[in-house]
Amino acid sequence: MKKNNLCLLVCLVLLLPCSVDAQVNTLYYMENVPARNVLNPAFIPSQKFYIDLPVISGVAFSVGNNSIAAQDIVVKKGDELLPELQSGADHSPFLNKLKTTTNFTSESRVNLLGFGFRLPAGYFTFDISERDRVGINIPKSLIRLGFEGAPVPLETKSYNLYKIGCDASTYLEMAFGYSRKIDDSWTVGGKVKVLFGEAHADLAFSELGLDVGDQYIDLYGKGKARFTSPVAVSQRFDGLPYIRQEDAKLNKMLHPVGLGLGLDAGVAYRYDDRLQFSGSIDDIGFIRWKRSDWEGNLNAHTSYKSWDFTVDNATSNWGQQIKDSLINSYTPSFNNNQGYVKALVATVRLGADYDLVKKKINLGLLCVKTFGGRYRYNEVLTSVNFRPFYWFNTSVSYGLINGNMGSLGLGLNFIGGPFNFFVATDYLPLSYTDNNIPYKSKYVNGHVGVSLTFKDRVRKPLCHCE
Structure with a gap:
């Protein structure tokens, strides 16, 4: 049935292991991990010198949504998993858990090269x-439309869907950082980033709505889709873009199609x-993209009569009708030489930490919020940080907003000689389905890597023997 298919689709979107800035915030209070300088450039690495090797020094990912977990879609009964959203069931508990707009997000970060070293007056990275x-x-209204179906006779329901949209970008980041201790209390730091845009796509509507009656539907909307790529973009028979395999050559993919600047700033x-x-x-x-290789401008106003709008009707083709109408209502254009600017998604962090046992056991509190774009993430992270030895550190954290009583954060740091290994996550799932799907988690993230770190040499005092 279509509702069961909808459940499966939402599960896949929620829990699909995509590569995703996947900044794991549990690292924030792990003092001996150089990577925490990414979260706050005022945090000076504890080592005199470090080197990040390609790829192995840092791979980070994050994927999830801000509304629901798998437990809101399926329910455990013994060893069985049963759909929670069955036909004829009361869907109001599920709809009440949805945000006005649900944000599905995926991020990734792979370190290609890096180093840092202490200066006479500061630290350079x-x-x-x-x-x-x-x-x-x-938008929540789209999910509500799928559950409610057609209204009773002589009634019309309106659904505002203009918040449907997406934004995807891939870029290379080159960051120059400097941190300095001003006095015994204050430390400041900052980074200047040069950004090389590799590919971008987005979809946005200024207007999109449905008026649904028992035997008709009116679809209207205005919007734009864009696609920018370093390789040639071809056109399908329906006007949509695609890239031919023979055009996807490595030498072309290495040419940036956007250029931008970014800044980080921090204080302790x-x-x-x-x-x-x-x-x-x-x-x-921001990143300024040089052009859009394909644009689709939508201007739709279509009416359907005698339409069988029943979600559970296996023969209903309402979804295909909407898709066909939207495709037939946009005007495609290729190789638009006019550039455009897209802002980055900024992240603000505010933290406080207290040493229960000086330099050994620490309590931390961290508030995280993003601004801009279609990516939304808010969290309040509490942590207990153990630093018994220089060569071993660990942090245990819990997300008060997204932990959902089903996950814990964990960070481990081992140092042996010059090898500084770390692994961390904010949401280590504690409850799984039999198919290894995190049952209570809205987000899953992780950061793992190994760097070469070198401490200051400890000079032993000279022995004056009598």
């Missing part, structure tokens, strides 16, 4: 990373020998 970000918006204030406050803002900036 440099890194090159490959990043990608995908955000998809689905030590109130006394146990209490510290800190804050940062990352990814203030």
Whole structure:
């Protein structure tokens, strides 16, 4: 049945393991991991010098949504998984859990090269990373439409769907950072980033709605879709873009089609020998894309009469009708030489931490919020951080907003000689289905890597023997 298919589709979107800035915030209070400088450039690495090797020094990902988990779609009964959203069931509990707009997000970050070293008055860092970000918006009204179906006779229901949209980008980031301790209390830091755009696509509507009656539907909308690629874009018979296999050559894919700038800034204030406050803002900036290789401008106003709008009707073709109408209502254009600018998604972090046992056991609180674009993420992270030895550190955290009573954050850091290994996640699932699907988690993320780190040499005092 179509509703069961809808359940499966939502599960896949929620839990599909996509590569995703996947910044794992549990790293924020792990002092001996150089990668935490990405979260706040005011955090000076504890080592004199470090080197990030290609790929193995850092791979991070994050995927999830801001509304629901698998437990809201399927329910455990013994060893069985049964659809929670069955035909004829009360769907109001599920709909009440949905945000006005559900944001599905996927991010990734891969370190290609990096290093940092101490200066007489500060610390310098440099890194090159490959990043990608995908955000998809689905308004609650679209899901409600699927459940409610056609209204009773002589009644009309209106659905505002203009928040449907997506934005995806891939770019190379080259970052130059500097941190400096001003005095015994204040430390500041910042990064300047040069961004090389590799590919971009987006879809947005200024207007999109449905008026649904018992035997008719009116579809109207205005919007635009764009696609920018380093390789040649061809046109299908229906006007949609695609890339031919013979055009996807490596030498063309390495040419950037966008250029941008970004800034990070951070500060840390030590109130006394146990209490510290800190804050940062990352990814203030933009990418200017040189052109759009394909654009589709939508201007639709279509009416259907005697339409069988029944979600559970296996023979109903209402979805195909909407798709065909939208495809027939847009005007495609290729090789538009007019450039356009897209802002980055900025992230703000505010933190406070307190040493229960000085330099050994630490309590941390971190608030995280994103701004801009179609990516939405908010979290309040609490953590307990253990630092018994230089060569071993661990953090245990919990997300008060997205933890959903079904996950814990965990970070581990082992140092052996020059090898500094770390692995961290904010949402380690604690409950799974028999198919290994996280049952209570809205988000899944992770960051793993190994760097070469070198401490200051400890000079032993000279022995004066009598």
